Every structure is written in structure tokens, then in C-alpha cells.
Amino acid sequence: MRRYKELVIEKFLLFSALITILTTVGIILVLAIEAFKFFSEVSIFDFFTDTEWTPLFTIKHYGILPLLSGTFLTSFIAIAVALPLGLTIAVFLSEYAPKKFRNFIKPSLELLAAVPTVVYGFFALTIVTPFLQQIIPGMSGFNSLSAGIVMGIMIIPIISSLSEDALNAVPYSLREASYGMGSTRLQTAFKVAVPAASSGIVVSIILAISRAIGETMIVAIAAGQQPRLTANPFVPIETLTAYIVQVSLGDVQHDSIEYRTIFAAGITLFVFTFILNNISHWVKNKYREEYE
Amino acid sequence: MNKIRINRLKDKGFSVLGMVSTLFGLILLGVLFGDIIIEGVQRINWDFLTNLPSRKPEKSGIFTAMMGSVWILLLTTIISFPIGVAAAVYLEEYATKGRLSRILEINISNLAGVPSIIYGLLGLEVFARLMGLGPSVLAGSLTLSLLILPIIIVATRESIKAVPSSIRDASFALGASKWQTTYFQVLPASFGGILTGVILALSRAVGEAAPLIVVGALAYVPFAPKTPMDEFSVMPIQIFNWISRPQHGFIVNASAAIIVLLVITFAMNGVAMYLRSRWQKRIKW
Numbered sequence: 001m002r003r004y005k006e007l008v009i010e011k012f013l014l015f016s017a018l019i020t021i022l023t024t025v026g027i028i029l030v031l032a033i034e035a036f037k038f039f040s041e042v043s044i045f046d047f048f049t050d051t052e053w054t055p056l057f058t059i060k061h062y063g064i065l066p067l068l069s070g071t072f073l074t075s076f077i078a079i080a081v082a083l084p085l086g087l088t089i090a091v092f093l094s095e096y097a098p099k100k101f102r103n104f105i106k107p108s109l110e111l112l113a114a115v116p117t118v119v120y121g122f123f124a125l126t127i128v129t130p131f132l133q134q135i136i137p138g139m140s141g142f143n144s145l146s147a148g149i150v151m152g153i154m155i156i157p158i159i160s161s162l163s164e165d166a167l168n169a170v171p172y173s174l175r176e177a178s179y180g181m182g183s184t185r186l187q188t189a190f191k192v193a194v195p196a197a198s199s200g201i202v203v204s205i206i207l208a209i210s211r212a213i214g215e216t217m218i219v220a221i222a223a224g225q226q227p228r229l230t231a232n233p234f235v236p237i238e239t240l241t242a243y244i245v246q247v248s249l250g251d252v253q254h255d256s257i258e259y260r261t262i263f264a265a266g267i268t269l270f271v272f273t274f275i276l277n278n279i280s281h282w283v284k285n286k287y288r289e290e291y292e
Numbered sequence: 293m294n295k296i297r298i299n300r301l302k303d304k305g306f307s308v309l310g311m312v313s314t315l316f317g318l319i320l321l322g323v324l325f326g327d328i329i330i331e332g333v334q335r336i337n338w339d340f341l342t343n344l345p346s347r348k349p350e351k352s353g354i355f356t357a358m359m360g361s362v363w364i365l366l367l368t369t370i371i372s373f374p375i376g377v378a379a380a381v382y383l384e385e386y387a388t389k390g391r392l393s394r395i396l397e398i399n400i401s402n403l404a405g406v407p408s409i410i411y412g413l414l415g416l417e418v419f420a421r422l423m424g425l426g427p428s429v430l431a432g433s434l435t436l437s438l439l440i441l442p443i444i445i446v447a448t449r450e451s452i453k454a455v456p457s458s459i460r461d462a463s464f465a466l467g468a469s470k471w472q473t474t475y476f477q478v479l480p481a482s483f484g485g486i487l488t489g490v491i492l493a494l495s496r497a498v499g500e501a502a503p504l505i506v507v508g509a510l511a512y513v514p515f516a517p518k519t520p521m522d523e524f525s526v527m528p529i530q531i532f533n534w535i536s537r538p539q540h541g542f543i544v545n546a547s548a549a550i551i552v553l554l555v556i557t558f559a560m561n562g563v564a565m566y567l568r569s570r571w572q573k574r575i576k577w
Contacts (some may be wrong), residue, residue: 002469009471013386016378020400020445023438027410030417085313092310105314107565112317114561116499118528119550122535123324126543156317184303207405214407216502217528221535241409241502248412248506254421262506266413270406277405281398 031270034263041257047264053227053238055261056247062261064268066227070144070237071269074219075212077148077233078155082208085152086159087201093160094167095189106161113157121221124150129222136234142224145233151218155208162207166200167193199287203280210276214269216241240265325554332547340548345512345530349541354549357530359516360429360509361498361556364526367433368440368497373490375437376444377479383445384452385474404442411439412506420507427508430520435507436500440493447489451482484571488564495560499553501528527553 039047042062050063089109093102129146133139170193178188194201224236225246238246244262252258343353387393415435425431455478463473479486504526511533513525525533527549534546 006469006471010382010386013378013382016375017382017387017396019375020379020396020403020441023403023414023441024399026418027406027414030414031410034417085316088310088313089317092307092314096307096310097314105318109314109317111558111561112321114495114557115321116501116528116553116557118499118501118531118535119324119328119554122328122531122546122550125535127324127327153317153320184299186303186306187299189306210405214409216407216409217532220502221532241407244409244413245502245505248416248508249511263413266410270410273405273407274402277402280405281401
């Protein structure tokens with residue numbers, strides 16, 4: 001009887017673990033099936049080369065490039081903000097700041113990542129955009145610059161926390177050797193600690209990029225709803241994620257081509273984040289430096 | 293100036309730069325909250341918390357959205373907590389180091405990196421349409437449960453790992469079975485860490501809007517949900533809806549709703565941090 005009970009419990013535990021596999025399979029199947037139906041009506045060639053995305057208008061174009069450019073533009077701005085700040089913070093906290101200060105600041109910074117993203121969207125639309133409009137006259141009320149900057153602030157803790165962990169794992173003896181040769185803390189930090197922790201730092205940056213690409217509410221609120229193939233950060237654009245939200249909020253018939261466009265946008269998004277995540281695993285496993 | 297002095301100066305300079313960068317984020321956070329509080333705090337009163345949504349900003353309340361969030365939180369906890377802990381227990385205590393456990397591990401860390409809106413597409417197709425749940429509280433909760441499962445599993449595994457094997461050996465030596473050892477020794481010893489992880493995961497779920505919008509949650513719901521099959525809205529969606537209206541009154545409403553949402557989120561984070569520090573202090577192996 002007891003043996004039987006143990007067996008049932010083990011099967012339940014195994015089943016729970018397998019749910020995670022089912023989730024992945026589910027995601028891939030759902031996206032692939034709906035995207036397949038989409039591509040039976042729209043040619044893949046048009047999808048990748050057409051420079052207009054207007055599935056909700058009378059004259060329909062299905063070119064993914066405008067949405068992709070919107071996604072990359074906002075993510076690029078976000079990384080341009082988060083990378084220098086995040087890395088400086090990580091080096092400062094691990095190499096300069098007293099332990100007590102670090103133990104207080106690190107969780108506080110992580111609060112930045114705990115704030116719901118609608119709140120950041122509100123911040124971008126009602127504070128950052130009006131502020132930037134004073135400096136840059138003629139900037140539109142919806143734009144990728146403001147959304148990108150705020151997104152950058154949101155992902156600072158991803159870079160700073162994970163990079164700081166990586167720097168912390170570098171054994172102290174390496175630094176002592178460097179100090180012993182007369183280096184300053186700055187030289188030790190950037191010529192010894194950062195190179196030794198480089199794989200961890202690269203992983204943190206890749207995760208931050210992947211997070212920026214998948215971020216939804218900030219861009220849906222502050223970047224606009226106008227798919228546009230441009231690198232101009234002052235005009236309204238639309239990202240893959242914002243498009244999915246826009247369609248989901250409207251009345252779209254199931255089993256219509258409009259309905260399938262969100263899965264086509266979804267699979268594009270999934271492919272990019274999937275590649276980035278796998279690169280980060282690969283870097284983590286391949287380039288991890290081990291010290292005794 | 294010689295080279296040594298220049299290097300020392302650079303060193304000092306970076307120290308200042310680092311301090312400024314560190315404080316930059318926190319100051320921005322302060323500005324953001326300050327602005328929201330100034331704008332929204334006078335709007336928070338009993339009516340705001342108990343009124344139904346309305347076309348007039350001064351009559352609108354967050355009651356339906358708040359109830360929606362409570363429903364979502366409750367159901368998501370019921371669904372994700374047992375499954376997440378069970379999956380973690382399987383990986384830590386039962387699984388043999390082989391192909392399956394390696395695949396499971398890689399898969400879980402991959403899932404953690406999938407954007408939340410993709411989970412929304414999964415929920416829309418599988419829960420709302422295939423299983424016929426429609427845009428219901430249950431469909432939303434199932435979707436969010438899948439979303440936070442990786443977070444719960446990772447946190448639970450970490451705290452189970454921290455239980456020393458001597459505890460397990462002692463339990464086995466007394467004749468306890470594997471499950472008895474897990475249930476009476478390992479889980480109680482790691483419960484603080486597990487709880488911390490679950491609360492942090494749930495605080496993430498409370499703030500999510502995108503996947504629920506995709507599943508079909510509405511921006512305007514006239515009544516609070518009464519059963520898991522009812523349509524619903526949640527606070528982040530209500531805020532999103534108010535932000536996109538032109539009248540200033542709705543911006544004030546959005547600020548007030550954000551204050552309520554942030555209080556909930558930070559309270560959950562605070563409890564989680566408190567539990568973590570308490571557990572770390574109490575247990576010394």
C-alpha cells in the first residue's frame with residue numbers, strides 16, 4: 001500500500017515537471033500552426049520584403065519589416081541607456097562601494113525591475129515625453145525615444161545585478177595580484193575583474209536585450225501604433241508586441257487573416273528571443289572561467 | 293603631472309561616476325513615485341475603491357478591476373503553487389541525473405526568457421479557444437500560472453538545495469520513505485525560501501497586463517467577477533485603459549490606481565524580503 005502511494009506521488013511530481021515541457025511544445029505548436037495558416041494566404045517573400053504593415057486597413061500589406069524596425073529601434077535605445085549605466089553600477093558596487101552600502105543598494109535597485117510595466121508606460125507618456133518635447137521641439141507625443149529610455153531604466157537592474165554577481169565571483173586573489181603590482185582600483189576593475197567576469201557580463205546583456213525585445217506595455221502606451229520603417233526616434237512607430245496588444249483590444253474575428261497576423265508577429269518575436277536565450281546559455285557554458 | 297597622479301585621479305573620477313549612476317536610477321524612481329503620488333493621492337478615497345467604472349472620470353472607481361486582480365491572484369496561486377513546488381521537488385529529490393533532467397532544466401530556463409505576451413497567445417489559443425473557457429478569469433489564471441511557473445521552480449530548487457543531505461540521511465536511517473523524508477523534513481526546512489519565491493512570482497503576476505489582454509480580458513467590465521468563468525479586468529489593464537483616454541481626469545485616476553497597485557506590489561516584495569532574511573537568520577546548519 002505504501003509502495004503504491006509512493007509511486008503515485010512520484011508520478012504526480014514527474015507530471016508537474018513535464019508540464020513545463022508541455023508549455024514549450026504548446027507555445028511552438030500554437031505559433032507554428034497559426035503562422036502556417038497565415039503563410040498559406042500571404043507569401044513569405046512579401047512578409048520579409050514588403051515595407052508596409054497594414055492588415056487592419058482596406059489596402060492590406062503584410063510586411064513585417066516596419067514592426068521589426070520598431071522593435072529594434074526601441075530595444076537599441078533601451079540598451080544604449082542601460083548598458084553604460086548598468087555596467088558602471090555593477091563595477092562600482094563590486095569594486096568600490098563598501099559591503100554595507102552594496103547590500104542596501106542592490107535590493108533597492110532590483111525594485112526597479114519589480115515595478116509593473118504599465119507604470120513605466122505612464123512615466124514615459126506623462127513625464128519623459130513632455131520633458132523631451134521641451135528640448136526637441138516638433139517631437140511627436142508618441143515616439144520611440146521616450147519609450148526606449150524608460151525601458152532602459154527598467155532593465156538597468158538586469159545588467160547591474162547579474163554583472164555584479166559575475167564580478168563578485170572573481171576570486172579576490174586576482175585583484176590582490178593586480179594591487180600588488182601597483183594598479184589602481186580602476187585599472188584592476190577594467191583590466192582584471194571585468195575580463196575575468198566577461199562571460200557573466202555578456203549573459204546579462206543578452207538577457208537584457210531579450211527582455212527589451214519582448215517588453216510590451218511601455219511601447220504600447222508610449223511609442224504609438226503606427227507601423228513605420230524608420231530609424232527616426234522622434235516619430236510614432238509600432239513594435240511587434242504593441243501590434244499584438246492593439247489587435248487583441250479590438251474586435252477581430254477568430255479564424256480571420258487579421259487574427260492570424262498576431263501569431264505571425266508572435267512567432268517572429270519568439271524566434272528572436274529564443275535565439276538570444278540560447279546564445280546566452282551557450283556563452284554561459286562555453287566561456288565560464290573557473291578559478292580555484 | 294606624472295602618470296601615477298593621473299591614474300589616481302581617474303580612479304577617483306570613476307568612483308564619483310559610479311555613485312552618480314547608482315543614485316540616478318533610485319532618484320528617477322523617486323521622481324516617478326513623487327509625481328504619481330502628487331497627482332493621484334487626493335483621488336484615493338472610499339468611493340474610488342468601491343465604485344464601478346464609469347464614463348465620467350470623477351465617478352469611476354477601481355472596484356471591478358481590483359476584484360478581478362484578487363480573483364486572478366487567488367486562482368493563480370492555487371494552480372501554480374502545487375505544480376511549481378512539485379516540479380522542483382521532482383528535479384531536486386527524485387530525478388536521476390540523466391537526459392530527461394537535463395532537458396527539463398534547459399527547458400525551464402528557456403521558458404523564463406519567453407516574453408509574457410507569447411504566453412498570452414498560448415492562453416488565447418489553448419485555454420480560451422480549444423478548452424472553451426473564453427476570456428474568463430480561469431483562462432487568465434491558467435495563462436499566468438504557466439508564466440510564473442519557471443520562477444517558482446527555480447526559487448524552490450534553490451531553497452531545497454540549501455537543505456543539507458545529512459538531514460535526509462538521518463530521516464532515511466530511521467526508516468522513512470522518500471516521500472516521507474521530502475514531506476516531513478526537506479519541505480518544512482526549505483519552506484521559507486519557497487514562500488519567498490512564490491510571493492515574488494505572484495507579485496510579478498499582479499502587475500502583468502499584456503498576456504491577459506491577449507487572452508481577452510476586457511478594459512471595461514461592468515461588474516466584478518463572481519465565478520471563475522466570468523469575464524474580468526485587472527488593475528494594470530484598467531490603468532492602461534485610463535492612460536489612453538484624452539481627459540485629464542482619467543490621468544488622475546490612472547495615478548491613483550497606480551498608487552494602489554504599487555502598494556500591493558511593494559507590500560508583496562517587502563513580505564518576501566522579510567521572510568527571506570528571517571529564514572536565513574533562523575536556520576544555521
